[in-house]
Structure formats: C-alpha cells, structure tokens
Amino acid sequence: MKLVETTRRHWQPLRTDIVSKFNALWSNPELGNMEFAASGILCDWLEEHDFKVERGVCGLPTAFRAEAGEGGPAIALLAEYDALPGTDNAAVAHRSGTGRAAGHACGHNLIGPANCGAAIAAALAAREAGLAGRVVVLGTPSEEIVWGKIAMLGLGAFEGIDAILTSHGDYQNGAISRPCQSVMNGEIVFLGESGHGGGTRRRNALDAAELAVQSLERLRAHHFPDASLEHVLRVAGHIPNVTPDEARLWFTARHADFERAKAVFDFAIGVAGQAAEMTGVAFRHQFIAGTRGYLPNDTLAQALHSALELVGPPRWTGEGRDFMRALAKACRPEGDFTLDDGIRLHTEGLDPYGQDDGEASWRIPLGRVNWAFPEQVPLHNWALTALSGHEASHPGPLMASEALAIAAVRLLADPAVIETAKAELTGRVGGKALGEPAFGALETMRHRPGSFWNASWVE
Ligand SMILES: [Zn+2]
Missing domain, CATH: 3.30.70.360 (Alpha-Beta Plaits)
Incomplete structure (x- = not known):
C-alpha cells in the first residue's frame, strides 16, 4: 500500500498540469502527423520532469519516445493527440462548428496529457521507491487513420518494451479485456x-x-x-x-x-x-x-482494475453533469441521459471500432482503461468535440491517469505480473505468424503530411 500512497502523492500535484494540457491540445486541434504543437507541449512537459526525450523518432516529425529510469522492465504509456477533420465545435451544448475544420471529436486531447501525467507520476514514485526499470512514453501520431503505431512498430520504436498501458474515452468506465475490429x-x-x-x-x-x-x-x-x-x-x-x-x-x-x-x-x-x-x-x-483488433490480456486488465478500484469512478460535478445532460439532449432530443458512473472489468463482447494499438497488443501485452462519455453523445461527432473541450469531460481521463500511474508502479515493483501477461499473450497468439506491421504512405507522412489531408498525395 505504501507504493500506492507514494504514487498518488506524486500524481495529485500534476492534476492542474494535466488539465491545462487537455485544454491546450483541444484549443489547437491538429490532424494526423501534423500534431507539431501537441507533441511539442507533451515533450517539453516530460523533459521538465527529467525524461530523456527523443523527438521525431523514426523520422516521423510528430512522434516521440521519452524514457525515465534505468534497466528493466520497461512499461510504455501511449500518448495520442491527433484530431479529426470536419468535427469542429466550441465547448457549448449546441452545434456551433462549420463542419469544415478539425476538432477533438475522439477526445485524443485528453489521452495524451492523461497518459503522460501517469508516466510522470509513475517515474517519480518509482525513483523515490528505488525501483528498477523504466517508464517510457511513446508519442504516437495519427491514430485516426490507424497509422502511427503501426509505422512505429514497423520502424522499431516499440523495441525493448515489456508491457503497454493506455486509455481511451468510450461509454463505460473500467479496464478492458475484449477484442475490437x-x-x-x-x-x-x-x-x-x-x-x-x-x-x-x-x-x-x-x-x-x-x-x-x-x-x-x-x-x-x-x-x-x-x-x-x-x-x-x-x-x-x-x-x-x-x-x-x-x-x-x-x-x-x-x-x-x-x-x-x-x-x-x-x-x-x-x-x-x-x-x-x-x-x-x-x-x-x-x-x-492495417491493424488487428485488440488481443485481450486478462492479466493486465486485472492489474488495471485493481488500481481503478483504489481510485474510484470519475468525480463529475453537478455543473459537469448538467452540461453533459444538455449535450445529450441536443444529440438525442427523445432519449434519456445515461452515463456510466461505476467501475467494472469489461471482458465480454466485441467493440465496433478498431484502433492502431490493437496491432501492438498482439506483440506486447497491452492493458487499457476506458472512461465513460454519455451514451447519447456519439464519438466522432461535433458534440464529442464540444465535450472534450469542456471541464465536464475531465474526471474520466483524470481517473484513468491516476489508475495508470498506480498500475505502472506496481508492475515495476512486481515484474512477475509482466511475465504472466507475456505468457498469456503467447498462449493467445498460439504460434500464429503475425508478419510485418502493415503500413504505407511513409514518405508522405514523413515529408508532406499536408498532401495526405488535402487529398493530393502520391506515394
Ligand atoms: Zn480515438
């Protein structure tokens, strides 16, 4: 329990920084492989906390790899920070955007800062506790076209990583161990x-x-x-x-x-x-x-679930709930307002989306925490952009951030859990040859990502 207290003591003062970075990324939504400001903000922050940061890793201008600590094991947190085209909106409970500009309609402005904050707290706690091992942050651009992590896997940025932890907004709170598309x-x-x-x-x-x-x-x-x-x-x-x-x-x-x-x-x-x-x-x-869907990992999901139980569900305020209720009404005038405010370990079903960390999860054990948005607010919709720019969206990723920090420190303290997670992965893959990570467009993304987004790219 001492380790948990130490980690929470280091995480608490970071809360203000995490929130200010949620807002900084949201105010300047950048498309995939063009997240120059967002990746810069996160790299600067990690450097302030003594991470060794390699910017532009793999020759990808907005990717990075940051490390703190020495030796093994190495736990990686994934930072995402790209926006979606055509989803702009102000942080208000009605549609105000043009539908022509980018917006954070998947809440990646929350993921990058939440996961980096977790890494900073974990690194500080691990150092204080004298734990061996490294906390790594992989800054992974261009998630929305399932590109960044696939390219970084193929180009070697994930080498030496023993376990991956990450988070994403969805409609439920909890650790996830189920496949997606x-x-x-x-x-x-x-x-x-x-x-x-x-x-x-x-x-x-x-x-x-x-x-x-x-x-x-x-x-x-x-x-x-x-x-x-x-x-x-x-x-x-x-x-x-x-x-x-x-x-x-x-x-x-x-x-x-x-x-x-x-x-x-x-x-x-x-x-x-x-x-x-x-x-x-x-x-x-x-x-x-191309990416595989998630390979579930019950070992890491259990580690995250136990950390989440210590942190507790998102602490939404009355004003936050009111805003989400108004937004839900704007999206689904006839519907009720439903928001998951518990915490569960999710192991059943198949998620309808795909994500590029799915491919990583077949090669390195991956654990993920979800936090809930109201069910009536669709992901990739103007309303999600509105929500992710409003403080009503903050309690979920803050919950995830603190739980990820605790789980990362516990894994460093008990590397046997990582070995169990690796054995589970090996068992689930069952000797299947995975082949090389599947991606193209490398020259475009390295040198002229704008041409991809204005649909003039020639590879
Ligand atoms: Zn997303």
Whole structure:
C-alpha cells in the first residue's frame, strides 16, 4: 500500500498540469502527423520532469519516445493527440462548428496529457521507491487513420518494451479485456480525362468511382456479410461541365478477424480495378495501414482494475453533469441521459471500432482503461468535440491517469505480473505468424503530411 500512497502523492500535484494540457491540445486541434504543437507541449512537459526525450523518432516529425529510469522492465504509456477533420465545435451544448475544420471529436486531447501525467507520476514514485526499470512514453501520431503505431512498430520504436498501458474515452468506465475490429485502410485514385461535360462523355474518373462504390456494397453483402466497408469520396470533380479527371475513393474494411479484413480489402481493390477497366480510366491503389483488433490480456486488465478500484469512478460535478445532460439532449432530443458512473472489468463482447494499438497488443501485452462519455453523445461527432473541450469531460481521463500511474508502479515493483501477461499473450497468439506491421504512405507522412489531408498525395 505504501507504493500506492507514494504514487498518488506524486500524481495529485500534476492534476492542474494535466488539465491545462487537455485544454491546450483541444484549443489547437491538429490532424494526423501534423500534431507539431501537441507533441511539442507533451515533450517539453516530460523533459521538465527529467525524461530523456527523443523527438521525431523514426523520422516521423510528430512522434516521440521519452524514457525515465534505468534497466528493466520497461512499461510504455501511449500518448495520442491527433484530431479529426470536419468535427469542429466550441465547448457549448449546441452545434456551433462549420463542419469544415478539425476538432477533438475522439477526445485524443485528453489521452495524451492523461497518459503522460501517469508516466510522470509513475517515474517519480518509482525513483523515490528505488525501483528498477523504466517508464517510457511513446508519442504516437495519427491514430485516426490507424497509422502511427503501426509505422512505429514497423520502424522499431516499440523495441525493448515489456508491457503497454493506455486509455481511451468510450461509454463505460473500467479496464478492458475484449477484442475490437481489425481494420484495413487505403485510397484508390481513378485518373481519367477532363473535357466539356456537355460534349461527348470522356473517360470520367467519377463514373469509375461511383461504379466501384455501387458494386462494392452489393458484392460485399453477398461475399462478406459479416464485414463492413466504409468509404468517402475525397475528390469527385469541381463543376458539372468539366468531366472529372480524378476521383479518390478512401475506404476502410472492418472485420473481427484480421485475415478476413484483409480479404475484404483485397476484394475491394479488385472490384475497383474492374470498375476502372469498364470506364476506361487509369487506377492506382495507395495503401495507408492495417491493424488487428485488440488481443485481450486478462492479466493486465486485472492489474488495471485493481488500481481503478483504489481510485474510484470519475468525480463529475453537478455543473459537469448538467452540461453533459444538455449535450445529450441536443444529440438525442427523445432519449434519456445515461452515463456510466461505476467501475467494472469489461471482458465480454466485441467493440465496433478498431484502433492502431490493437496491432501492438498482439506483440506486447497491452492493458487499457476506458472512461465513460454519455451514451447519447456519439464519438466522432461535433458534440464529442464540444465535450472534450469542456471541464465536464475531465474526471474520466483524470481517473484513468491516476489508475495508470498506480498500475505502472506496481508492475515495476512486481515484474512477475509482466511475465504472466507475456505468457498469456503467447498462449493467445498460439504460434500464429503475425508478419510485418502493415503500413504505407511513409514518405508522405514523413515529408508532406499536408498532401495526405488535402487529398493530393502520391506515394
Ligand atoms: Zn480515438
């Protein structure tokens, strides 16, 4: 219990800093691989607390690796800090955004500071207690396109890490040991020929893209009824009287099983190729990244659950609840207001989303804490941007931060738990060959990430 007290004593004074960084990141939402301000703020903060920080690790300008302590084991906390396009909003209980700018609609402005705060407290407590081992922070950009951690895994940034701890907002409080979807993600570029839209119909890139979309959804329903394919058309022409000479179809395949997600993805590229052929346009596929869903780890989930029980559920204020109630009403006028205010260990079910730390969880034991948002406020919606900029959202990630710090220190004090977690991972993977982490777009993300986001990238 002494270790827990020491850790909490170090965590408490960091609370103000954590909250100020929640707000600093929220006020300046940055898209994936362009999180220059956010990663800088977190690196500076870690350096102030004697972490050795390597900025721009793996040649990725907004990635970093920070370390405190000596020897093994090494516990890594993951910092995420990217925003989502088209989800801007003020921190108010009604829609005020343009839908054209970026916003923190997944609350990653909360994850980076909460997890870094946990690492700082854990490092201070471990030093005071004279524990061997290292606390590491991996600054992982561009989570929203499931890219950053995949690239960093492939480029060696996770080397020497024995266990990973992280957190995310969701609709429940507690440690998570359940799978989520695997994701494959790429963009197809159709290239035709422009001309007067009123004249002879030329090789129309938009025709190819639309034909591909229609065929894909119909065929997916037959061949892969248990998978999902989502898409956007990022480039689809400018004006009806100029035949579009370029169309860009960005699509994502999801399935619980990674091999199945890859099969859907390959199928989609094949169909797109046929659509291009039928319409006489050229076609190119640019791979972004793919990730496995979470590999559950009961050992680490149990370690986190026991830390969460000491910390207790999020301490929402009356004003905070009022704000969330108003936001819930704005999103679902007919619905009730439901907010999980307990703590449980979640082991059942399958989460509908995919995240890039899923791939890491198959290679290094990973434990995750979730905190709850109101059920009526959808993730990736303007309302979540509003919430993550309001103090009503702070108690959840603060709970996670303190619990992560306690769990990290306990793991350093009792490395046998890490060995058990590793053995559990080995047992669950069952000798399956995982292959290299799947990602593309490296040159784009290193040198011209803006071209990715304005849909002009060529890899
Ligand atoms: Zn997220």
